[in-house]
Amino acid sequence: MIFSSYEFIFVFIPVALFGFFFLARISHVYAISWLVFCSFFFYGWWDIRYVPLISGSMLFNYLLGTILGKNTNLNFQQKKYLLIAGIAANLLLLIFFKYTNFLIENIDQLFSTSIGFIYITLPLAISFFTFQQIAYLVDAYQGKTREYSLLHYSLFVTFFPQLIAGPIVHHKEMLPQFSLDINKKIRLQNIVKGTTIFVIGFFKKAVIADGIAPYSNKIFMIAQSDVPVPFFDAWSGALAYTFQLYFDFSGYADMAIGSALLFNIRLPINFNSPYKALNISDFWRRWHITLSRFLKDYIYVPLGGNRRGNTRRYTNMMATMIIGGIWHGAGWTFLFWGFLHGAYLTIDHSWNAIVSRSPTLLAARARPLYKSVAWLITINAVIVGWVYFRAESFSSANNILSGMAGLNGLELPQGIVSRIPVLQELVMALNIPTTVGTAAEFLLSYIWIGTCLLIALLLPNSHEFTRLRWINKENANSSRPIAPVFWRINRIWAVTIGVMAALSTLALTRAGDFLYFQF
Amino acid sequence: MRPVIYIRYLFYGFLATMALAFAVTYIIDPYRIFLTPEISGLNEKKSRAQGEIFFNRMVGIKTVQPTTILLGNSRVQWGMSARSQLWPQALRPVYNAAIPGSNNQTAFAYLQYAIRTGNIKVAVLGLDYLSSLIKINAAADKPVILGNYGPLLSTENSMAQTVKNYFLRIASIDGLIDSFLTVFEQKNPYAPDILPNGDNPLNEYKGYATEKGYHRLFKNYLSGIKKRLGRKDRIFIQETDSSPEFEALKRLIDLAKNNNVKLYMFFHPYHSTLQDLITSVGRREEFDNWKRRILHIVQKRDNVELWDFSTRSELTSEAVPEAGDMTTRMNWYWEPGHYKNGLGEKIISNVFQNNLPYPDRPFGNKLYPK
Numbered sequence: 001m002i003f004s005s006y007e008f009i010f011v012f013i014p015v016a017l018f019g020f021f022f023l024a025r026i027s028h029v030y031a032i033s034w035l036v037f038c039s040f041f042f043y044g045w046w047d048i049r050y051v052p053l054i055s056g057s058m059l060f061n062y063l064l065g066t067i068l069g070k071n072t073n074l075n076f077q078q079k080k081y082l083l084i085a086g087i088a089a090n091l092l093l094l095i096f097f098k099y100t101n102f103l104i105e106n107i108d109q110l111f112s113t114s115i116g117f118i119y120i121t122l123p124l125a126i127s128f129f130t131f132q133q134i135a136y137l138v139d140a141y142q143g144k145t146r147e148y149s150l151l152h153y154s155l156f157v158t159f160f161p162q163l164i165a166g167p168i169v170h171h172k173e174m175l176p177q178f179s180l181d182i183n184k185k186i187r188l189q190n191i192v193k194g195t196t197i198f199v200i201g202f203f204k205k206a207v208i209a210d211g212i213a214p215y216s217n218k219i220f221m222i223a224q225s226d227v228p229v230p231f232f233d234a235w236s237g238a239l240a241y242t243f244q245l246y247f248d249f250s251g252y253a254d255m256a257i258g259s260a261l262l263f264n265i266r267l268p269i270n271f272n273s274p275y276k277a278l279n280i281s282d283f284w285r286r287w288h289i290t291l292s293r294f295l296k297d298y299i300y301v302p303l304g305g306n307r308r309g310n311t312r313r314y315t316n317m318m319a320t321m322i323i324g325g326i327w328h329g330a331g332w333t334f335l336f337w338g339f340l341h342g343a344y345l346t347i348d349h350s351w352n353a354i355v356s357r358s359p360t361l362l363a364a365r366a367r368p369l370y371k372s373v374a375w376l377i378t379i380n381a382v383i384v385g386w387v388y389f390r391a392e393s394f395s396s397a398n399n400i401l402s403g404m405a406g407l408n409g410l411e412l413p414q415g416i417v418s419r420i421p422v423l424q425e426l427v428m429a430l431n432i433p434t435t436v437g438t439a440a441e442f443l444l445s446y447i448w449i450g451t452c453l454l455i456a457l458l459l460p461n462s463h464e465f466t467r468l469r470w471i472n473k474e475n476a477n478s479s480r481p482i483a484p485v486f487w488r489i490n491r492i493w494a495v496t497i498g499v500m501a502a503l504s505t506l507a508l509t510r511a512g513d514f515l516y517f518q519f
Numbered sequence: 520m521r522p523v524i525y526i527r528y529l530f531y532g533f534l535a536t537m538a539l540a541f542a543v544t545y546i547i548d549p550y551r552i553f554l555t556p557e558i559s560g561l562n563e564k565k566s567r568a569q570g571e572i573f574f575n576r577m578v579g580i581k582t583v584q585p586t587t588i589l590l591g592n593s594r595v596q597w598g599m600s601a602r603s604q605l606w607p608q609a610l611r612p613v614y615n616a617a618i619p620g621s622n623n624q625t626a627f628a629y630l631q632y633a634i635r636t637g638n639i640k641v642a643v644l645g646l647d648y649l650s651s652l653i654k655i656n657a658a659a660d661k662p663v664i665l666g667n668y669g670p671l672l673s674t675e676n677s678m679a680q681t682v683k684n685y686f687l688r689i690a691s692i693d694g695l696i697d698s699f700l701t702v703f704e705q706k707n708p709y710a711p712d713i714l715p716n717g718d719n720p721l722n723e724y725k726g727y728a729t730e731k732g733y734h735r736l737f738k739n740y741l742s743g744i745k746k747r748l749g750r751k752d753r754i755f756i757q758e759t760d761s762s763p764e765f766e767a768l769k770r771l772i773d774l775a776k777n778n779n780v781k782l783y784m785f786f787h788p789y790h791s792t793l794q795d796l797i798t799s800v801g802r803r804e805e806f807d808n809w810k811r812r813i814l815h816i817v818q819k820r821d822n823v824e825l826w827d828f829s830t831r832s833e834l835t836s837e838a839v840p841e842a843g844d845m846t847t848r849m850n851w852y853w854e855p856g857h858y859k860n861g862l863g864e865k866i867i868s869n870v871f872q873n874n875l876p877y878p879d880r881p882f883g884n885k886l887y888p889k
Contacts, residue, residue, distance in 0.1 A: 188522035189522060192525050195526070195529065207692065414730065415730075489520045489522065490525075491524075491528050494527075494528030495529070495532035498530060498535075498536065499535075501532075502532070502533045502535075502536030502537045502540065503536065503692060505533075505690070506537070506540055506694075506695060507691075507692040508690075509690065509691040509692070509694075510691070
């Protein structure tokens with residue numbers, strides 16, 4: 001089941017909500033059991049065959065976590081081996097389902113064998129629940145977990161708002177919430193705020209992300225067929241995808257946060273206006289925050305972090321980002337995307353080291369010009385990365401990047417050229433080719449991009465907008481939005497959110513899956 | 520404000536917007552599927568109907584209850600006219616059910632639907648070499664893409680599906696946006712349109728021809744076709760003499776025969792215009808094989824006539840205006856891939872009229888039955 005569907009919005013959520021608060025009046029255990037049942041139903045709606053898989057994974061990790069966390073007779077070394085075995089089992093499951101065919105394909109190519117593909121359907125959310133549970137095992141080993149009941153642990157893993165595409169929640173921020181009695185009563189403030197955040201996310205996904213998607217899909221499809229993509233088309237495709245991905249994924253995160261809040265559960269923020277970032281480190285503190293947190297805490301730091309000199313630090317950073325890249329998908333383009341970001345981060349940290357030693361540069365850092373250039377470099381670096389992230393092959397990514405660099409020439413729609421005399425003269429003088437019948441589409445794509453850019457840069461994000469308390473406060477470094485529009489409980493906002501909900505519902509007829517479902 | 524009041528107003532906003540969207544889409548009827556009254560200047564011209572052409576055709580067939588149905592892709596939709604005065608009285612009403620970008624599999628689905636819902640006596644199918652090119656490893660029974668309409672076109676009991684389709688069109692942001700655009704484009708002489716009999720008057724091409732001249736339209740189209748012909752697609756699945764297209768054609772002929780529908784098929788005249796290009800890319804033999812294969816298919820059937828308008832003639836060799844010439848108007852072609860209604864009239868005249876009114880005969884040959 002996906003959030004942006006009639007069955008989720010009009011049937012599943014009302015029934016789950018009613019059942020939860022009704023049963024909570026009788027028993028806390030009943031209410032939590034109901035939520036676990038609903039979560040399994042939500043997961044099984046997609047493909048019931050994988051319910052045993054997630055159940056098995058959950059039971060295995062719960063048992064192992066309990067053994068690791070308890071003061072058993074096991075010595076330090078034995079516990080360490082147990083942890084390694086647990087992590088390996090989780091990773092093997094992930095590798096089998098996600099990377100088997102990728103590995104076979106590469107072995108076939110490298111050794112001219114013909115093992116051939118194996119038919120494997122990727123179980124939904126496997127990347128997310130695997131990471132979440134690896135974190136739990138590590139923390140249990142380090143003595144950071146408490147004794148949780150199996151019921152609460154089940155909800156921690158399967159809680160439907162965060163199950164499919166995150167946020168990747170941490171046991172310490174979730175499990176205590178399941179035990180609070182106060183969370184078993186209907187809290188109208190949370191219902192209001194949760195509904196509002198859910199609708200904002202719904203609007204981002206159904207109206208904006210799915211609205212702009214055709215413009216990026218078209219260009220990436222052309223690029224895949226090896227037809228050179230000219231300058232303006234290449235930029236419109238890359239920018240359209242940049243915003244499609246942001247509004248799709250942050251829309252999903254908002255819907256997750258909003259629907260969890262209806263049950264009085266707070267999820268961590270996952271997006272903090274990432275396209276406002278002024279450097280790439282800042283970007284990763286704002287984009288898919290819970291993944292960055294996982295990569296930092298469970299890969300970068302255990303690898304040694306920045307404790308063993310700069311060379312080791314940059315190597316660790318690169319390795320972490322490459323793992324992050326391949327986590328997103330079994331393909332070389334994903335790996336390269338991770339590598340690119342590793343390189344970006346290395347450059348960024350090196351630059352910071354230079355700036356910190358230069359008083360002039362330190363002073364310049366606060367100036368608007370410095371900030372503008374920094375933003376421009378950062379956003380362009382991110383866009384280049386997204387081209388590899390989206391493209392189906394290196395050749396199609398390089399085709400689009402060549403187009404963006406102007407190497408595939410210019411082409412303008414005749415419908416636009418003929419209406420602007422100056423442009424017409426310029427086009428004739430420079431002998432720029434024109435195309436027939438594409439003016440409206442060309443204009444619409446750039447109108448969409450312009451609108452998305454303004455929303456992403458000027459408006460507050462949904463946490464700022466609703467003044468929702470952040471549970472992952474380390475990421476609460478938001479700057480004041482340029483357009484300080486804030487939500488309040490009043491009639492104007494109620495009707496506005498109602499209109500947004502209706503427009504999003506109307507957009508359901510064309511809604512596609514969430515992009516992050518494939519990861 | 521109390522949270523309960525907030526929720527109440529939120530619902531008011533939601534319901535009011537939904538009701539307004541439903542009403543606007545229903546009244547404007549941008550795809551001509553609700554058959555609401557058409558008012559000049561408000562919703563008469565359906566500039567967005569092409570976006571829901573599958574559904575538009577289904578409703579059109581059911582409403583017009585044609586005796587003759589025109590099937591094929593854009594060449595039929597743009598080149599043939601259901602409103603032509605040359606159609607014999609006994610074959611009227613005629614409905615143009617052609618769908619741009621479609622193929623024989625789509626034609627089969629729509630003929631099936633027309634037989635099930637109406638009183639079809641004659642079907643006219645345009646045969647197209649380009650849309651017969653398939654990936655050489657395609658499956659012979661590759662399903663045709665018909666959007667949500669596949670089940671509805673082929674199933675008898677489809678009330679739930681019908682309701683769902685109408686709901687998806689009326690409860691849709693695209694429907695709402697298209698409604699506004701429909702109203703906005705009523706006075707634009709170059710806005711696209713689909714007529715109640717399914718014809719496409721191709722207003723937008725009148726605009727392109729005026730704005731750019733025929734020379735550029737020809738040049739652009741040829742470069743697109745060159746790319747298309749440069750791909751590895753072929754008419755047959757590798758190491759066979761079959762393809763999903765030929766199989767669909769056989770099924771279509773059998774369907775017509777089993778339902779006493781007389782089937783007229785013809786090779787489009789545009790093939791003649793592209794002959795030099797087809798030869799230059801080394802596909803001449805394949806093109807001839809494609810025609811031969813179709814002739815072979817029809818030769819054992821008695822409910823079919825096959826005509827060939829793809830041979831070179833004075834009409835199909837019309838001179839293209841020079842670059843920069845924005846005033847000369849071509850009589851028979853919009854661009855090399857699409858002929859005008861005038862040429863379509865000659866096809867109708869040759870196939871369906873005994874007394875040909877045109878002096879420039881012979882145009883086209885009857886291949887089967889001789």
